[in-house]
Amino acid sequence: PKLQGVMGREYARVDGEPEAVAVAIAEHYLPRFADDALPQTEVGVALSLADKFDAIGACFAAGLAPSGSQDPYALRRQALGILRIIEQQRLNLRLGEVAAKAREQLPASVKAAADGEPARVLDFFRDRLYQTSLDRGYRYDLVNAALASGFDDVLDFRKRLDVLAKLSAMPQWPALVTVVERTFNIGKKCAVEGAVNEALLTEPAEQALWAVFQKHQAEIAQLVESGRYEEASLRYHNAFAEPVHVFFDKVFVNVEDERVRNNRLLMLKQINRLFSARMADLSQIVPPDAAK
Numbered sequence: 001p002k003l004q005g006v007m008g009r010e011y012a013r014v015d016g017e018p019e020a021v022a023v024a025i026a027e028h029y030l031p032r033f034a035d036d037a038l039p040q041t042e043v044g045v046a047l048s049l050a051d052k053f054d055a056i057g058a059c060f061a062a063g064l065a066p067s068g069s070q071d072p073y074a075l076r077r078q079a080l081g082i083l084r085i086i087e088q089q090r091l092n093l094r095l096g097e098v099a100a101k102a103r104e105q106l107p108a109s110v111k112a113a114a115d116g117e118p119a120r121v122l123d124f125f126r127d128r129l130y131q132t133s134l135d136r137g138y139r140y141d142l143v144n145a146a147l148a149s150g151f152d153d154v155l156d157f158r159k160r161l162d163v164l165a166k167l168s169a170m171p172q173w174p175a176l177v178t179v180v181e182r183t184f185n186i187g188k189k190c191a192v193e194g195a196v197n198e199a200l201l202t203e204p205a206e207q208a209l210w211a212v213f214q215k216h217q218a219e220i221a222q223l224v225e226s227g228r229y230e231e232a233s234l235r236y237h238n239a240f241a242e243p244v245h246v247f248f249d250k251v252f253v254n255v256e257d258e259r260v261r262n263n264r265l266l267m268l269k270q271i272n273r274l275f276s277a278r279m280a281d282l283s284q285i286v287p288p289d290a291a292k
Contacts, residue, residue, distance in 0.1 A: 005029040031081045038081075038088050045089055049098070052078040056124070057102040060117050061110045065124070079128045086154045094152045095125050126151055138165060141286045148281035156227070163229040164280055175241040176233060180282035183244065183272035186253060190265030200263040205250035209243045213271055216240075224278045236275050244271070 009026035013019070020043050027044030028051050030037055039048045059065060059073050066075050086093055099121050129151050133143040138161060146161040167173055201207050216239040223232035253264045276282070 004032065031084060038085055045085060049082060049085060052082050053098050053102040056121060057099055058106060060121050061106055079125055083128060083154060090155060092155065096122055096152050129157065133161060141284055142168060145280040145282055145284040148284055149276060149279055159227060160229055160279055166230065167233055172234065172237045176237040177282045177285050179240050179244045180272060180275050182248060183268045184276065184283040187265055187269035187272045190262060190269050192262050192266060196267045197263050200260050203251045205247045206264060209247045210267055212239055212243045217274060220274055229279055240271060
């Protein structure tokens with residue numbers, strides 16, 4: 001194993017291959033174990049990632065995914081290698097897109113027999129992100145909250161998780177969690193989509209809440225889109241903590257009138273999505289004494 005890639009590099013040099021090719025031949029095996037060196041050249045990084053995505057996709061498609069303690073093809077190690085390379089090189093890769101490209105290279109007969117394989121590959125990466133985050137000392141509920149809003153972009157996931165860890169130590173945190181959790185718990189009962197009908201908002205507290213949403217939606221969405229997650233979270237808290245509390249105190253949501261009920265649920269769902277869709281699902285947060 002110590003010579004893995006080394007002899008290939010030397011043979012390439014003897015054969016007169018460009019130095020970039022020779023180095024990439026050696027680097028594409030990296031990392032070989034935890035804390036091993038990572039490829040540093042552009043070609044080496046590309047080759048290492050391609051090889052690892054290919055191995056993972058092919059093994060999953062062939063029914064050779066790791067099971068329990070069994071991982072004969074070291075796919076967990078290869079997935080961790082992918083994540084480490086992405087982070088060190090600051091690569092804006094989408095795990096799903098690259099995995100799909102790797103899958104396209106497989107024989108049609110293999111792809112046809114691999115029902116559900118793309119989703120299982122992404123779940124596999126999700127598990128690796130979860131475990132590495134715990135290993136770095138993050139609370140498990142914060143990790144789950146960040147994962148629930150997406151992990152396809154590894155760098156973005158790490159950024160959101162860092163923001164959650166910082167926010168969780170702030171005095172605004174309990175109220176922020178309450179807003180997102182309460183709007184999620186009741187908003188999930190709403191199966192309808194579409195626009196909120198302002199004519200059906202008759203209670204002063206719901207009218208006030210909707211006015212707050214209209215006033216702050218674009219600004220918060222822009223902060224989220226630009227990756228300014230801490231600022232977006234604090235703006236969301238400042239905008240919604242009080243009016244959401246007043247709404248639930250003054251307005252009965254589950255009225256008999258189906259149109260009014262669904263309209264209120266739809267409004268709450270939209271308020272929740274403004275935060276949860278791209279940042280984190282704070283309904284995953286557990287009480288402080290349980291989040292250890």
